[in-house]
Amino acid sequence: MTTNKRASDFVVGLTVLLVVVVLIASTLWLKQADLGGRTKHITVRSRDVGGVALGNPVVIRGVRAGRVEQIALGDNDWVVLRLGFDREIELPNDPVVLLTASSLFGEWQATVTSRDGVPPDKVLKAAIEEARTSGDTLAGAVLPDIAQLTAVAGRISGDVAQVAERVQVAFDDAAARELRESIRNFARLSSELARTVNAQSKNLDKISANVQTGLVTINDAATRLNTFSGRIDSATSRGELQTIVNNSQNAARELVQAAQNLKALTDRLDRTESNLASAVARADSVFAKANSRDGTMGLMINDPGLYRQSDSLVRELRSLVADMKKNPKRYINVRVF
Amino acid sequence: MITQISAIGRTTRTIVEPIGSGARFVRDVFLAARDVRSWVPEFSTHARILGVESLPIGIFIALFTGIVLALLASYSVGDIVPPYFVGTLVQKTVTLELAPVLTGLALAGRVGANIAAELGTMRVTEQIDALETLTFDPMSHLVVPRVVASAAMFPIVVGVAMLVGMVSGWAASLLLLDISTPQFLKGVRIFFTSFDVRYGLVKSASFGAAVALIGCRAGLTTQGGAQGVGRSATRAVVISAVMILVLDAFWAIVWLTNRTLK
Numbered sequence: 001m002t003t004n005k006r007a008s009d010f011v012v013g014l015t016v017l018l019v020v021v022v023l024i025a026s027t028l029w030l031k032q033a034d035l036g037g038r039t040k041h042i043t044v045r046s047r048d049v050g051g052v053a054l055g056n057p058v059v060i061r062g063v064r065a066g067r068v069e070q071i072a073l074g075d076n077d078w079v080v081l082r083l084g085f086d087r088e089i090e091l092p093n094d095p096v097v098l099l100t101a102s103s104l105f106g107e108w109q110a111t112v113t114s115r116d117g118v119p120p121d122k123v124l125k126a127a128i129e130e131a132r133t134s135g136d137t138l139a140g141a142v143l144p145d146i147a148q149l150t151a152v153a154g155r156i157s158g159d160v161a162q163v164a165e166r167v168q169v170a171f172d173d174a175a176a177r178e179l180r181e182s183i184r185n186f187a188r189l190s191s192e193l194a195r196t197v198n199a200q201s202k203n204l205d206k207i208s209a210n211v212q213t214g215l216v217t218i219n220d221a222a223t224r225l226n227t228f229s230g231r232i233d234s235a236t237s238r239g240e241l242q243t244i245v246n247n248s249q250n251a252a253r254e255l256v257q258a259a260q261n262l263k264a265l266t267d268r269l270d271r272t273e274s275n276l277a278s279a280v281a282r283a284d285s286v287f288a289k290a291n292s293r294d295g296t297m298g299l300m301i302n303d304p305g306l307y308r309q310s311d312s313l314v315r316e317l318r319s320l321v322a323d324m325k326k327n328p329k330r331y332i333n334v335r336v337f
Numbered sequence: 338m339i340t341q342i343s344a345i346g347r348t349t350r351t352i353v354e355p356i357g358s359g360a361r362f363v364r365d366v367f368l369a370a371r372d373v374r375s376w377v378p379e380f381s382t383h384a385r386i387l388g389v390e391s392l393p394i395g396i397f398i399a400l401f402t403g404i405v406l407a408l409l410a411s412y413s414v415g416d417i418v419p420p421y422f423v424g425t426l427v428q429k430t431v432t433l434e435l436a437p438v439l440t441g442l443a444l445a446g447r448v449g450a451n452i453a454a455e456l457g458t459m460r461v462t463e464q465i466d467a468l469e470t471l472t473f474d475p476m477s478h479l480v481v482p483r484v485v486a487s488a489a490m491f492p493i494v495v496g497v498a499m500l501v502g503m504v505s506g507w508a509a510s511l512l513l514l515d516i517s518t519p520q521f522l523k524g525v526r527i528f529f530t531s532f533d534v535r536y537g538l539v540k541s542a543s544f545g546a547a548v549a550l551i552g553c554r555a556g557l558t559t560q561g562g563a564q565g566v567g568r569s570a571t572r573a574v575v576i577s578a579v580m581i582l583v584l585d586a587f588w589a590i591v592w593l594t595n596r597t598l599k
Contacts, residue, residue, distance in 0.1 A: 005378070008385040015389045016493055023496045023534065026503075030428075030529045055530070103419065107527065 031055070032067060039084040041069070044097045044110070045131050046140030049079050051108040052099045058083045058110045059102075065089050068110055078131075081140065083110060092117070096128050097140040110140075119143075362554050366484060369476035379482035387448045387483065387549070388490020392497055394447060395440045399498035402435050403427060403505030404513075411514050420516045424524025427506035432533040436498040438585055441544035444491065445577035448545075449552040452483055453573035456556025457566035465557070475557070484549040491545025492538040499537060540588045547584060548577040 028035065049071060058066035066089070070082035083097070092114040102109040118128055124141055131139035291302070324331050370376070410426040456479060459465050465475050503525070510516035555573035559565045 005382060008381040011389050012381045012384040012490075015392070016489075019493045019496045022500060023538075026500060027531050027534050030526055031531060032526065055526070055528075 034084060038087050039066070040087045042083050042085065042091070042138055043136065044081045044083060044138045044140040045074060045078045045133070046081065046097070046099065046142065047077065047079065047127060047131065048099075048142045049081065050099050050142040051101060051106060052081070052110060053108065056108050056110065057102075058085065058112060060089065060092065060112045065112070080137075081110070083112075095138055096132075097138050098124075098143055099140060100143040112138075359554065363550060365476050366480055366550065366553075369474055370481050370485070372474065372477040372481075375474065375477035376481040376485065379478065380486050383482050383486035384490050386451070387444075387487050387545075388493055391444050391447055391490070391494050394443050395494040395498040396501050398439050398443050399431070399436055399500075399502035400505045402439060402498075403431060403502035403507075404509040406430055406435070406502070407506040407509040407514060411510075411516075419520075420510075420514070421520040421524035421527070423510050423514065423516055424507070424521040425528050426524075427510075427521075428503060428525040428529055429533065431502035431506065432499050432537045434537075434585075436502050437495050437537045437541040437544065438581065440495050440498045441491065441541060441548070441581045442578055444494065444545070445548045445581055446574050448487055449548045449555075449573040449577040450570040452487075452549060452552030453555040453559075453570040454566055456553055457559030457569040458556075460557060460559045461562055461565060480550075480553040480557070483553055484546055487549035488542050488546035491541045491548075495537060495541035496534075499534070536588070536592055540585065543584050543588070544581050547580045551577045551580060 052068055052071065054068055054071060056068045057064045058068065066083055066085035068081060069084040070080075072080050074080040081097075085091075091112060094115040095112050096115050096118060098111045098113060098118065100109060100111055101107065115128070118125060124143065127141035128139045131141060133139070406427045407423055410423040411420070414422060414426075456465070459479070465479070468475050468478065507518070507521050510521045511518060552573040555569040555576070559569040561568075
């Protein structure tokens with residue numbers, strides 16, 4: 001009896017010990033408990049955690065790197081999460097944490113990514129910026145899960161249903177008749193349009209030929225322009241263009257000087273013109289007086305008798321001069337004393 | 338009129354009396370448990386008979402339960418959910434419900450009937466009367482060590498059943514469902530909490546205590562000869578099975594109401 005009791009004690013004790021050890025070890029293994037202190041921890045703060053729960057995976061570049069170990073309410077309406085990583089894992093540069101649904105079945109995960117990797121969403125970026133701190137605490141934000149998206153989709157589908165209902169109300173028999181008539185009109189219009197297009201296609205062929213010719217011309221012009229630009233380029237490179245520009249500047253200065261001279265000449269011409277006008281006016285006055293047979297000049301110009309007398313006088317003066325040349329002593333007697 | 342009122346009173350007493358006598362029995366067990374020197378020497382013997390020797394039954398049940406659960410999970414959800422949810426379903430179902438309840442029901446048959454038949458035989462052969470004559474308290478010498486051993490060893494058997502159920506579910510997933518080990522483990526770990534194990538073990542301890550108490554009371558109240566022993570064993574198994582389901586609902590209401598995985 002004693003031997004049996006001792007054996008029973010041993011068997012029961014061994015069984016209990018084995019089962020307890022195996023159960024505890026299995027539980028720790030399934031919980032992925034940190035027994036060797038190989039885990040490093042980071043703290044994240046966010047306004048909300050969505051559906052994230054204890055034990056949810058922490059993912060870096062799509063690879064599971066740790067788990068969510070603690071979720072607690074913080075100050076000023078923040079939620080503080082503690083994430084556990086293997087000590088050898090390196091976090092991305094400027095890390096932030098996005099809390100996202102990882103599947104349609106209620107699984108969530110914490111994705112550690114660089115700040116540049118945050119999706120381009122204004123609300124999300126604002127949430128990240130709001131959660132940033134100067135310390136070791138990382139900023140976190142929740143991406144909308146499928147439930148929120150389906151809620152939005154539900155609202156949209158409701159709106160679409162309303163629109164469809166309104167369309168159904170508006171689309172009565174009269175509208176259908178009008179639509180049929182419109183379709184017939186459209187068919188006629190399209191046949192006419194086809195004829196027009198057919199007719200215009202020939203013109204378009206001609207136009208396209210002309211355009212092609214024009215393009216060839218433009219191509220030639222472009223070639224020449226290219227040659228010209230090449231020359232300009234070469235001239236530029238040799239400095240001739242600078243010389244041309246300098247000469248142009250000199251010519252422009254000389255032109256300015258010539259314009260100034262021309263202006264002075266014009267001024268003088270103006271004064272000469274006014275003098276000439278004055279002289280002409282006076283000459284006109286003299287001619288008028290001469291023509292009016294008043295005075296000596298007028299009489300001389302307009303009186304034939306006076307002309308004849310004058311002519312006779314001239315002839316007599318010629319005969320007198322001839323006589324004086326022939327017989328000077330008759331007219332000139334020079335005496336001394 | 339008086340006869341009718343008396344009939345109502347008899348019916349009420351018939352319904353309430355077992356509850357009262359059961360409560361008194363439980364009270365007596367607690368009082369007898371204070372006599373540690375009487376029941377501790379008997380503990381290991383009963384722990385071996387009720388617990389260690391029940392391990393094969395628990396392992397056998399859990400082995401096939403795990404296989405069936407994996408196949409059922411795959412069949413039920415098909416391609417609707419990712420395959421690793423088979424692991425989740427196996428882990429949650431085995432640890433929270435099937436390992437404690439199925440093992441408890443199996444042990445109710447084995448342990449409950451064993452205790453009831455053993456004590457019933459002692460009763461009808463007047464061995465218990467002899468103990469009482471020799472001033473040995475049958476509660477502290479016969480009942481308490483069985484109740485304590487049963488309450489202590491049920492969680493051990495159920496713990497082994499949990500492990501075996503998980504392993505057999507994993508093997509079935511790997512061999513029959515083409516679910517890889519990492520996928521199965523991912524499903525197991527994704528919603529695993531230590532509460533699942535604690536809940537199953539505490540529940541199974543209550544099952545063990547209830548089965549032993551019911552078996553002991555059925556045995557001690559045995560009347561008649563061999564037929565009486567048989568009736569006591571049957572009654573012990575039936576009441577134990579019912580009580581296991583009642584306690585299962587009780588613990589679910591107490592611990593799982595308004596509790597989420599988060």
